[in-house]
Amino acid sequence: MQDFKPGSVHFNGVVKKYGAVTALTKLDLSIEPGKLVTLLGPSGCGKTTTLRLIAGLESATHGSIHIGGEDVTHLSATYRKVSMVFQSYALFPHMSVIENVAYGLTVKSIPKKEAHEKAEDGLKMVGLEGFGQRLPSELSGGQQQRVAVARAIVLEPDVLLLDEPLSNLDAKLRRHVREEIRQIQQNLGLTAVYVTHDQEEAMAVSDRIIVMRNAEIAQEGTPSDLYQRPNSSFIADFIGDANLIDCEVTSTKDKRSKIDVNGQELTVNNIAAVSGNAKLVLRPHQVILSNSGTAKGFKGNITYAAYLGNQIQYTIESDLGHLFATSITYDAPLSVGDNVKISFDTTQVSLVSD
Amino acid sequence: MKRTANLWLIIAIIGFCLLPWHVVEDGFWSFSWVTNIGYVESSSALILMLVYGKFWFWPTALAFAFVATCLATVSNPVTRAKMIASSALFGLVCTAFQGLVIVRDGPRFFTDILNFTSINEGQIGFGAGAMVTLVALLFILTTGVSAMGKGRGDAFVIGLIGLIIALVGVFVFFPVAHILIRAFENKDGTYSLIHFIPRLFSSDIWGLGCFAGGTCGPAINSVILATMTGAGTTTLGLAFALIFTRTQFFAKPLLRVLTVIPIITPPFVIGLALILLFGRTGAVTQLFADMFGIEKSRWIYGFSGVYLAQMLSFTPIAFLVLIGVVEGVSPSMEEASQTLDADRWQTFRYVSLPLMRPGLANAFLLGFIESLADFGNPLILGGNTNYLSTDIFFAIVGSVADPAKAAILAISLLMLTLGAFLVQRRWVGTKSYATVTGKADSGQHAALSPAVKAACYATALPWAIFTAIVYIMIFYGSLVKLWGYDNSFTFDHYLQAFSIDFSNGIRWTGSAWDSYFTTLTIATISAPLTAIVGLSTAYLLIRQNFAGKSAFEFSTMLSFAIPGTVIGVSYVMAFNFPPIELTGTSIILIIVFVFRNMPVGVRGGIAAMSQLDKSLDEASITCGANSFTTLRRVIAPLLGPAMIAALTYSFVRAVTSVSAVIFLVSARHNMATSFIVGRVEHGEFGIAIAYSAVLILTMLTIIILLQLAVGKRQLRRTDRVEQSA
């Protein structure tokens, strides 16, 4: 079971309780070395707790934790070869940038000169050469963020942990910095565990995503696995928006099922082999709206329309219930109050259990 | 972990085998024990055990053997840790136990079972060897506990927790326990529970005679006084706080001065100044006698005098507390009230005041506790009325020393202060509506309604002027030959106390120099220790989670509720005998200051540390620094200003406190305050006042110097932190 390569992380039945609050219920987890794995989930689901358990900042109530095959369950954070980038960056305000980056090296009694040379290399890696003498307060948010990354990677950790590293940056910068982080991680071949609540960010940087919900793992897999083959309505909704439409599976053959939606029979993909009452996952961009009276499909009425430049968003009251749809057709924009027909490509949609 | 445990084991063995186990007469640093190697008094425990047949050292030696064997043979780390911890605990308990029960003099226990000649001979107090051994065993224990995986396996943190628990145990709980034991003692030296209860609740202490024209017991007097002082100081403090925060009063900086005054004034100095004003020969008394023919009386010596002095002494403390409370009321709530068409009076009455209620209760209880614990003013102005704090003192130093009575009185006082302290923590401390979030609330505080404003000015301003007069009297009085009789100007008092003879090199000929230097030295030594103990405790409370944390917090704050007199008595009772003999030394003075002022350091540290983001420590830890390095390189530099504040405060408190000190000073180590009280008792007011003035000036200088240093640092730190956030 154990993977002895440095940088692998294994959780074995880990439980974490804060008094009466259970932050993690019996978590089993394994992370392969050299991969960037994201913990994704709504706020309060236990992502930070998981990360802090890897770092050794919390101790597990039950279960064991192995890093690189070694049992570290009782090892204090100081002695784990793990570094962390904090949500608030946590740069030491009384030290210059170079002192911050060299801090982890100097506490290991590496001579100051050598430590500063290494720290200089670290700064170069994040594109902050020559900023060494400044104080953290003299840098922009994005630069501070990169200093925090540099401080973590100069220690050449077995595992790099990042807790919502982009949440304090503005939207434009976020894309840029996440690409940088991903590149550094790949260049150094680091194992990284990345926490975020933003599914788009998770899809963009990860080799693998672990989606958490209510102190448990809801589903894990590659970004495309999760998007195309959600195993629950929660995942379907959380990874990319989805309209979840009640339906009933009447028969299944070769991963294709006949279903009954609002009295109509359709044939759709059923990879998860769901039966009985189910939900049809209809992504907003998959909804095809037509206002020509002759079109076939479910009936609906536009109740809200928003023009966003690259797309138009519609809210529709329909036979299928409340629907959310996006459209990139501007030639014939629909307006509120329009009656429409709703259809979709049945080879593209999938089913999840109720 | 193995290395650390090995190291402490070696230290323990050194303490056991090489250092003199018991106190050495000329002091450890004289090294006379090296040359007197053959004598029992300067032998190590090993020699005592092997040569002199002191068999009670065997368990300690056995504990070492256990620890060494575990370290060498057991390979499973968790099992090894458990075994080491339990062996060390065994050694610790056995060593402490033999020290407590096998004593040459002082209270003895288990005399029936422990009745051998060698035991009856007893032993003198613990010395260097015992101390080193006990500390080392303690750290072996904590290292073991941390290796068991407790406290995230952090040996430094567990060690620190262990050390602070041990210190508080030995220097707070142990002495207080002694009072309890003494209180159970009968006249004939036996102990019984039956006599204790009636003595504790006897009418000598709790008598209510004064409500029927007679006299009350000291406990009732103290409670009445404390209730009135609490109510009075809270009212005045609120008036000052409202003026300070809600009006455009022109002399606000002067009001600020009021907040520093109580910290730097020795408590009895106010009493002295009041005598100069209202005593039989006092200025005001004479004025009234001359102008209106009012008979000169001694009314100031009694309840009214003490009350007046306490009001003057403690109003500034209430003011300090209530500034925070008044500012803590969120302006947006007041604005909300005003947008709902409430006028200023209604807003004050129905929004602001209810929001301040917990804060007001808090200020009241603080005043209540301060008044109960106050010793200086009742001592000087008490007259024929008895109060608990002074009665304790007279029971110890009076013509008939009666330690049992002192113990009973001390317990009564302790019950009252602890009761108030518990009420404060349980109901008031937690129920705070103050909305200080660290986020700037951009609203404006509502201005006071005209009626409230007038009431505030009418109470506070005369009082402020009165306070100013009192302080002027202190300086004026020190320059007058014999107050009330010979009002000619003189520097004699200062010369008598502080003259220096330069004829033959420098000779400090003034009578006060000795105590002045002792005071400064002891305050200088105890201040950094207090700051370190206080801030370390704050660090544990804010940054670490461990089982029993709230009990730990409570016990560290407890000494705040133990009045100085009670501490003084308990130290005399506990540290006059083996195993810890400290009375008459300067060490006991240092220790008493450290543990009396510790809660202040803890509070300051908690306040400062809660503003430092916890992720700073965690970032340091995940960078591979241990907790000690983190404390030293990250937290301590950022806590600079809080440290200096704690330092200043504990320094000044050490200089001004009198209640505990007066029991513990000795001819060799006299302190300024007890010197001054001595002069007052001899009627030498001039010198007493001159010396007080010098003390106030000394401390003012020190505070101003430190404030300047802090002020600059603080600015720089906050803007660094703010910008990087």
Ligand SMILES: Nc1ncnc2c1ncn2[C@@H]1O[C@H](COP(=O)(O)OP(=O)(O)O)[C@@H](O)[C@H]1O
């Ligand atoms: N120190 C703590 N004490 C008590 N409860 C905590 C503590 N830290 C986290 N929790 C609780 O544990 C749960 C998971 O928290 P966390 O791991 O921080 O979630 P997130 O996924 O948002 O990072 C939450 O319900 C939170 O309230």
Ligand SMILES: [Mg+2]
């Ligand atoms: Mg989180």
